[in-house]
Amino acid sequence: MKIVFYSPGKKVQPWLDSLAANLPSADIWAWSPQSADQQADYAVVWAPPSELFAPQQKLKAVFNIGAGADRVLRIPHVDGLLRGIPVVRLNDAGMSAQMAEYVCHALFRHTREFAEYEAHQRDNKWKTLPALDRANWQVGVMGLGAIGARVAGAVAGFDFPVKGWSRTPKELANITTYAGAEQFDAFLADTRVLVCVLPLTPATEGILNARTLGRLKPKSILINVARGEHLVEDDLLAMLATGHLAGATLDVFREEPLPSGHEFWDHPKITVTPHIAAITLVEKSAAQIAQKIRAMESGQPIEGVVDRSRGY
Ligand code: NAP
Numbered sequence: 001m002k003i004v005f006y007s008p009g010k011k012v013q014p015w016l017d018s019l020a021a022n023l024p025s026a027d028i029w030a031w032s033p034q035s036a037d038q039q040a041d042y043a044v045v046w047a048p049p050s051e052l053f054a055p056q057q058k059l060k061a062v063f064n065i066g067a068g069a070d071r072v073l074r075i076p077h078v079d080g081l082l083r084g085i086p087v088v089r090l091n092d093a094g095m096s097a098q099m100a101e102y103v104c105h106a107l108f109r110h111t112r113e114f115a116e117y118e119a120h121q122r123d124n125k126w127k128t129l130p131a132l133d134r135a136n137w138q139v140g141v142m143g144l145g146a147i148g149a150r151v152a153g154a155v156a157g158f159d160f161p162v163k164g165w166s167r168t169p170k171e172l173a174n175i176t177t178y179a180g181a182e183q184f185d186a187f188l189a190d191t192r193v194l195v196c197v198l199p200l201t202p203a204t205e206g207i208l209n210a211r212t213l214g215r216l217k218p219k220s221i222l223i224n225v226a227r228g229e230h231l232v233e234d235d236l237l238a239m240l241a242t243g244h245l246a247g248a249t250l251d252v253f254r255e256e257p258l259p260s261g262h263e264f265w266d267h268p269k270i271t272v273t274p275h276i277a278a279i280t281l282v283e284k285s286a287a288q289i290a291q292k293i294r295a296m297e298s299g300q301p302i303e304g305v306v307d308r309s310r311g312y
């Protein structure tokens with residue numbers, strides 16, 4: 001079995017080693033323009049160039065080394081290049097726990113006013129701020145998939161009131177759920193902490209805009225851990241300027257790395273992290289991909305095949 005690997009930003013050798021450890025008989029190589037004609041059965045990729053796929057004649061599947069497959073689905077001419085070839089994304093693979101940690105940390109930082117206490121320490125000031133009233137902190141989680149459902153459950157575990165929104169109806173313990181565009185406004189009403197864990201699709205691009213943010217309670221908080229393209233950046237800046245939003249924690253950006261000089265870097269109400277809310281864990285992910293390859297080779301169904309018409 002032949003496997004081509006490509007990832008521009010991630011360390012290649014640990015991936016090659018982990019895939020080889022899980023699939024000892026496979027011939028695995030890192031893609032380069034010089035090796036482009038070498039034929040593979042499977043591609044394991046992050047943000048691949050379209051030139052990787054053009055010469056391939058017998059690909060059986062493309063494995064995306066992330067939960068969101070948008071960087072594969074958005075390559076030019078993808079429908080022609082990958083006609084009939086399944087694109088498979090990671091299912092959790094250790095990311096949901098990281099994401100739950102990240103979102104809870106961002107939530108507590110705002111609700112328990114840790115930034116304020118840090119400022120007090122700098123001034124050697126001993127001062128108790130009012131206790132948290134959770135009833136005033138309705139949390140709304142957009143996306144209730146492998147990661148969003150875990151995030152919503154983790155937040156609910158700390159007794160916050162939690163709503164969740166997905167495309168199709170869901171039943172989750174301790175979460176009030178909403179589904180579809182028709183229930184979006186009801187989901188937003190009373191929400192004070194909006195958490196985005198959606199995939200990037202034509203239906204969700206730009207969804208964090210003035211209309212959406214304007215429907216939140218005054219002094220709301222935005223936590224975006226999904227994709228930068230979900231956010232209309234100028235709308236966020238305008239809402240922070242009026243005070244309708246009290247703060248934002250952003251892990252993902254339209255341009256990554258976030259360019260130097262970008263207004264978000266030094267904004268007093270914005271916390272920036274470099275797309276680390278849930279880091280792809282090489283060993284867990286390689287093991288999951290290998291298990292799916294073995295299943296495909298023996299004609300078994302696999303989880304995580306992207307529905308190209310939905311875009312996730
Ligand atoms: P998933 O399992 O596919 O879940 C996606 C969820 O979004 C589902 O609940 C789905 O609804 C919902 N959804 C999709 N389109 C929608 C729409 N138009 N309206 C309402 N709900 C919609 O994905 P996942 O594994 O949880 O990952 C979610 C995203 O997290 C990824 O796509 C990626 O963008 C992001 N991510 C970021 C990082 C990071 O480090 N920042 C790491 C990993 C993932 P249904 O349940 O009805 O299908």
Ligand code: GLV
Pocket residue numbers: 065066067068069278280
């Ligand atoms: C990372 O952003 C992922 O989609 O896994």
